[in-house]
Amino acid sequence: MKGKKYTTVSIPMPLCEKVKEHIKDTGFTSVSDYVTYILRELMSNSETNNSGDFTKEEEEKIKLRLRSLGYLD
Amino acid sequence: MQAHGGRIIERFARNSQDLEELAYLELDSEVLKEVENIAYGIFSPLEGFMGKEELEAVLNEMRLPNDLPWTIPIVLPETRELDVKEGDTVALKFGGKTVATMNIEEKYSFPKKEVAKKIFKTEDASHPGVRGLMDGGEQFLGGKINLVSTPKTEFGKYALSPKETRVLFKEKKWKQVVGFQTRNVPHIGHEYVQKAALTFMDGIFINPVIGKKKPGDFRDDVILDAYDALIKNYYLKDRAVMSILKTRMRYAGPREAVFHAIVRKNFGCTHFIVGRDHAGVGNYYGPYEAQEIFEEFPDLGITPLFFRKFFYCNKCEGIVNEKTCPHPSEFHRNFSGTKMRAALSEGKKPEGMMREEVFKVINSYENPFVV
Secondary structure: OOOOOOOOOOOOHHHHHHHHHOOOOOOOOOOOHHHHHHHHHHHHOOOOOOOOOHHHHHHHHHHHHHOOOOOOO | OOOOOOOOOOOOOOOOOOOOOOOOOOOOOHHHHHHHHHHHOOOOOOOEEOOOHHHHHHHHHHHHHOOOEEEOOOOOOOOOOOOOOOOOOOEEEEEEEEEEEEOOOOOEOOOOEEEEEEEEOOOOOOOHHHHHHHHOOOOEEEEEEOOOOOOOOOHHHHHOOHHHHHHHHHHOOOOOOEEEEEEEOOHHHHHHHHHHHHOOOOOOEEEEOOOOOOOOOOHHHHHHEEEEEEEEHOOOOOEEEOOOOOOOOOOOOOHHHHHHHHHHHHHHEEEEOOOOOOOOOOOOOOOHHHEEEHHOOOOOOOEEEOOOOOOEEOOOOEEOOOOOOOOOOHHEEOOOOHHHHHHHHOOOOOOEEEEEEHHHHHHHHOEEOOO
């Protein structure tokens, strides 16, 4: 597809055959589509919670603003 | 909850430079909102306006070139021809004042009809999103921006950044937060959906879209006042928060539903309510197409909560939906937006559809609708 870059990943043939069977009548049109879907799901699940978006000092400043606006008591 | 792409992007100018010498583009108020959304991380991981490669990836794949889901183009039309080349810095002005700078990485053209077909699934100029897109030329500027100053805008007390909402949720000890997108005043059906979701969550983040809408939609100030009245009278103080999302409605249905979810993920929501015909207009999209599209995004990082159409059943004596009510349609009363608008435009309370407190607020406006 236009502008999209792809690479090849090798999987065992028996597994490929099983996947082909598994995706019949599911809406997935190829083993590649299915593997891409599963990998995206797995990668997304491996994301960790991130508490490092703000420093302690920044957090205190934000709390002051939230109090002044009435969002916090 | 991680921001989309892993972290909240902030794009603020750190060094003062002589901005007066720069070539400049004057922004309208809607593009200004997008500049602010990029700068404050509401559109994380975007750092600026999209270049051609990003635009093509969004149109064709509904993803950024790095494979992250993204469904709506964020582009800057070159509204007047600038004598600039790649690598130059330009000023972005609003009301004659420089609000941001932009490093030009690319100047490119793109056929808007193709954008319309992919995003809105139509080229029909009567679609409000298509009409908005077709205004102006087909030249775009791509590149990172840095916010220099934020002009004072209306509804400032409701404008929270993702960092602020994340601190707020943390302070409230909310781990599971459901986002609710709205461009309407609340009726009892909305309240029911919100409370149904809230039953399983720690808190609800009500996030009205403030920006250009189509004639006949409710005015921004009316929506905010109406929600204030609802929250004050019908929600627990520590379970509901409202702040605004300053962006225009695109009416892009399914694609916009995913975009709305991504934005709420950046605000720190773990879940997002997607109702019937989310961000739709007319009959351009199927009633549940905006829910079905989420099947294509196992890696969105925010969980959509799908709701069917709710209605009142005289037999059940309560608000129900097609999954919960066994009675035929003659017992049902729909929360019809058309009926609600008709009653409100005559100064009448839409019976059985709206809280008294909400109605009073709306009725205090001479004309609650966008003209």
